[in-house]
Amino acid sequence: MEVLRVSLRRRIELDVEEYIRDKTVLIDKALDAFLPGEDEFPQTLHKAMRYSVFTGGKRLRPIMVMAAADAIGNESADVTGVACAVELIHTYSLIHDDLPAMDNDDLRRGKPTCHKAFGEATAILAGDALLTLAFDMIACKTSGRSFHKIMSIKELTRAAGSFGMVGGQVVDIESEGRDITFPVLEFIHIHKTGLLIRAAVRCGAIISGADGKELEALTKYGDAVGLAFQIADDILDVEGVTKLMGKNIGGDARKGKATYPAIIGMKDSRKRAEELAEKGVSALEVFDGKAEPLKEIARYIVKRKR
């Protein structure tokens, strides 16, 4: 019985990894097709944009756009454009977060950060251009009704703007080196990371023509899994291996940044991440087998080693 469970578990894990690999190939191909070529003028800018987009990112956000679309199962919908848009917003935020005026990081995914490789001015502008291009991709590279595109743009602007990701980054910077309370920590995590993941899931569903009930379920999933993802990241930051994470591990603690393990301990952090992942899975009860990828992604997210 135990053997069976282990082998079943292994089979499912293998499936989600295969699913992620397949989608990653699709997304990388689309990003390569949609991004301006390195030989297009001004070349420095386009090189910097591509450098940061193709630095071995996990592509988990665009994969979640696609997995949400798969859950809705509308064969005629193509969410590749909106999936790429989400990845560009994520990439721009990393470039700007790494800047000397912000987190001042030299390494990202094992390679020099954008400003280290191309200089500060180009890095700021590459981030600006990627954020701008994200909305272009929804307008021009996403299939479907204009109304659904406008709804997706609304989702992403709210998730990425001053009440979302940018707001979270401001609070994160203002909190550095200070004792912060648990609610502030959770605010930072939800805003810096959670809302964009929630928006990714919702956009995939909206472009696929999800109904209200489906969207509600996916929103609950996105909220839970978005936070679980960031807690898992905090855990990896503490215990990860430099080689696997490709950035300076323990960097959060060194910078005086609050993390889940620092505030509630490693054991409770792990428990909270797993509970949230399962909460996300439970929210998907309204779907049939088509939501399996999303469910497995939730479990994968809290178990990953990078």
Next chain:
Amino acid sequence: MEVLRVSLRRRIELDVEEYIRDKTVLIDKALDAFLPGEDEFPQTLHKAMRYSVFTGGKRLRPIMVMAAADAIGNESADVTGVACAVELIHTYSLIHDDLPAMDNDDLRRGKPTCHKAFGEATAILAGDALLTLAFDMIACKTSGRSFHKIMSIKELTRAAGSFGMVGGQVVDIESEGRDITFPVLEFIHIHKTGLLIRAAVRCGAIISGADGKELEALTKYGDAVGLAFQIADDILDVEGVTKLMGKNIGGDARKGKATYPAIIGMKDSRKRAEELAEKGVSALEVFDGKAEPLKEIARYIVKRKR
């Protein structure tokens, strides 16, 4: 006869100034209503955003959105949202251009630049949030068909992105202190300034349901006037009065930035600006009296003292 011509001229000038004043009031009111309040969390970020938006900008770009809409004359269209979006994109670009890593300017419109007042990190993030909010305003604060909103978003992403404004800024920075040719100077001006003005005019028309012929005429107008505007700015930079411009005059020359007067001389620069303004006016022949504001704005732009 001469007396009559002078008094007629004065009357028209008075009209365009009144038109600009009226529209400025509308735009300022809308921006105030659409932007998050200073008391909304995170307050520092929202204060920085409002600080830069309300620093006495001329609002010429949003006014041109409105004047283009007036030329189409669709009573049911409300372009206020897209007008504000264009102003936010302009404002974000000023904040980022002023940063130490870029033009390193301390003054803008007679007040400390955003990073001088709020610090570099907040300034970068305020710019990011304003760019993001611009697309939100088209999605949520603009009336009209979703298809027209998507078309407007496409216009603005192309005008503002790596093949537009951001691309122009990269070339501008790379050209500092170097001898540049006239074609490179014109590339910088068209990309840093011209394309957003062209997009402003086009968006006002698109949201108002312009037909192909109208859009073509307005595009010609936007191309000519966009470049005329920047040449006029170059002239003002050389001869302007600090008090009126509110920034360090002659700054372009000091930074080794190429300008029209530096390359083709003051007299020819003036001539070129006036020719372009008249070219813009001529492009509007297809319209009846409803394009008068646009025509007068073109003339006003090359004559203004700030």
